[in-house]
Amino acid sequence: MDSFESERAPLPRNMIENSMFEEEPDVVDLAKESPSYPIDSDDVVYEPRSSRLLVRGLGENDLDEDEEDYESSARLLGMSFMNRSSNQRSASSSYTRQQPSGSCSMPSAKTTVVGVLILVVVVSIFMVIYFVPGCTFTRNGCPKTNSTMNNVYPKSTSGELFPWNELRLPSSVHPVRYEISLQPDLKNMIFQGSVSIKVEVLHETKIIVLHSSDLNITKATFEGKVVPVLEYKPWLQIAIKFPEDLKKGTYSLNIHYTANFSNSYDGFYNSSYVDTNGTKRVLAATQFEPLAARKAFPCFDEPAFKSTFLIKITREPNYISLSNMPKVKTTDLKNGLQEDEFKESDTMSTYLVAFIVAEFISYSRNVSNTTVSVYAIPDKKEQVHYALDTAAKLLKFYNTFFEIDYPLRKLDLVAIPDFLAGAMENWGLITFRETTLLVGNNSSPIDKQLVTSVIAHELAHQWFGNLVTMRWWNDLWLNEGFATYMQYMSISNVFPHLDINTEFLNVRFKALAKDALNSSHPVSTVVSTPEQVEEMFDSVSYEKGASILLMLNATLRDGEFRKGVIEYLQKYNRSNTESEDLWNSLSQVSKQNVNVSEMMHTWTVRKGFPLVTVKRNGTQVTLSQEHFLLNAENSTDNSSLWHIPLTYVNESCSVLSSCKQVFHLKDKTAILKLPAKVKWLKFNFRSEGFYIVHYDVEGWKDLIEALQNVTVLPCEDRAALINNIFALSRLGKVSFRQVLNLMNYIKNETETAPLTEALFQLGQIYRLLDKRSELNLASRMKSYIDDHFGSLMESQSWELESSVSKMTLRSALLEMACSLNRLNCTTQAKRLFDQWVDSNKTFQIPSDLMTTVFKVGAQTEDGWDVLLSTYKHSICDAEKRKTLEALASTQDVRKIIWILQKSLDGSEIQTQEFPLVIHTICKNFAGYLYAWDFVKENWGKITQKFSIGSFAIQNIIISATSQFSTKTHLMETQNFFSSLGAKGSQMRIVQEATETIKQNMRWMEKNLDTLQHWL
């Protein structure tokens, strides 16, 4: 089985800008009761085909055939497989080589050799004549533009040839300064703009090529003279051709244009909300990363084309406008409008430019030389204070930590009512979802942990990303991995009570799960198409990036990591970098015998991570490494070796950091000599390294025995043992019996990290069994959970709680308990829900229990109606999301369909929540097939709202498919995605989805019997 991808995170919780919102610590779905609503057939407007076929008990598993049969029938169906493995290919070619015996006589070996030689010579001569251009043998070789490929130019919109044929812009012309003037019209949802770009010609050229998307260009002048503009829409480029070479020097290019506001969540888009008086309010905001600045103004939209920006915005007097820099003046215009002009910016990348026109209020505070302000809609003015306080503290921390002060005079944090990403680090104007910035009066420390995390992440970007920027999107991890790492590091320093280390541990487990699939990719990966750029915003860039930085920091001596980072930031201040630049800076400060560059190279250019196997014989320990790959038959590379800074402890000293010993494993195998005999060894201290450890039978046995005394290892190590043994069971290295042997200690466990990890792992298995209609096994799994966690579930309080760690634990336990229909849990939850309803929603449900309580409440008709009204009227976004999760967890099919439709069209449920809706519905048996069919049938609409490859799309696909574990569903999934063509068939996430289903199938086939026996 492997749905750990699926449940752990459709996209991970800490992927701050992206998707932390799609995940809550639910462990299993709600108990299935028969729908309490009689379904009127007239009301059911949507009935998925697959749901009609695949209902519980129909025995879909009977359809399973073996892999080979499946492949052949798929071939017959003409399906194209995204995930073809090399050995599948070789198998099919060996098939075609087979000749029917005796169909023709075989030529002699000699004739064959002579014939082949003649053929080779003829073909070679032909190829030389045909392909080698005339200039090959000249001294200068071929000028690049003469090569065969480069001579093929596309046609521009006007029919004339477009003078450029690459996705990346030519490097001969650089922008130096933009002056942008915008006149947004919020009534008619259009805007007019003009941009004056000062460009520098570095090499003589006859063309200027830049980006533009969905802009209607009305006039362009170059050095004051009108010039025609050619457009090639598929690549979002425009070009100006000149009859003569432009000499080196600076020139001025002016472009006037009009455009509609974007109706997706990127570019310059409009957003609306209804205030507490019932009035609809409209605003306009931007989201440019990665490729949408070109939707707001023509520009050189690549991160390495850094430039300065001077921005002017026209608005009505009752609105305010904001941009990256402080406002320098406001001018009254004749038409009653006003124009704000902002100070010219520092040199920066286009994706960091931002502007907003809205009716917001703000609170401010000075930190050093910077004015920090938090903006929100007036109805939520009481919810900004926590963010302001937190941002001020974190800004001070980073100013000190990096030894470079935040360079701008102002820092705005703005909560946007309709915003798809979690947050965006625009320099000086960070935009957030309301959930990630605003904290209500009743918000718990867990809600605050989320807000703190997002602010810490975005502030870290002001240095990592904004001051020093990756050269190209292949090194996105330099931005995201670093910001993610810094977010945990800063919070554990500044807000130790938020228990962020447990969260970071979970994040590392998530990253391992994703990276164990063949569909994963190296941290630093070649990307060229827009879809590939979008796909980089994933767990590998964020979470694996952060994990390998933790491993490096834990390997270096105290202070060296920080010193190297400071040196890197100083050296590359306001410029662009690649991974190697960071490693070189860190290598220079490392006083140890560790070649940082050589070590980290193995972690950034190879996908996946190592499995370290430990075999002990007395004092001699044999260590070996191999690629931990769940679908090994698809492996394309078996020779990967990592430079692993292996850490270990033993019984003589095992809890403190000072106990940790290090062994650098660089080869396939190595011998570690211990100075004395030990009872047991535990590798990967506190799971700080990005690898999984397997022990021989004795090694596991010794550790299981050692766990009789729970405190013998730090809680991170206990959680990691649980995580690792489940992963090894998926890999087939240990039996499920061994897993259960280790799990026996859990009755003595009290700490959050190991308990939530165990619940998570068991919950995944339970859900897969449930979805396969293995009712008997699902019920035995339920008894197993009852037996091992029951007393802990019973002992949880339902009162207000202040410890984050305790809240995290009890919300996981009680959510599981109520979903398994434990009477005590559902009764208590119902009691709180009724109290809340009876008090006209003034009774305070502990915030960490709200989802559980609401989910129980949502199972009755009245409860659901109350929650829907709460969703519509609540001004607390965190509460709204919990309410929506409860609404989407209904067992009533009519309601499920209603939510799917309303969240996609955005009429009653915000479209930004569509991924969360899909994720929540797919956890439950009642709706997961409906959700899948809905996704398939509405794919066109969905990809209009969310870009192909984006985190939202990744999230939707994984949520909708990761619970499948049968061949029928595998075929259906592959069939659907292969039919999409340009609309998404090439996405990496599609490969991940099919791989996950195959993994689920394999695990189930292998372990169903074991489960019968051992549960």
Ligand SMILES: [Zn+2]
């Ligand atoms: Zn980020």
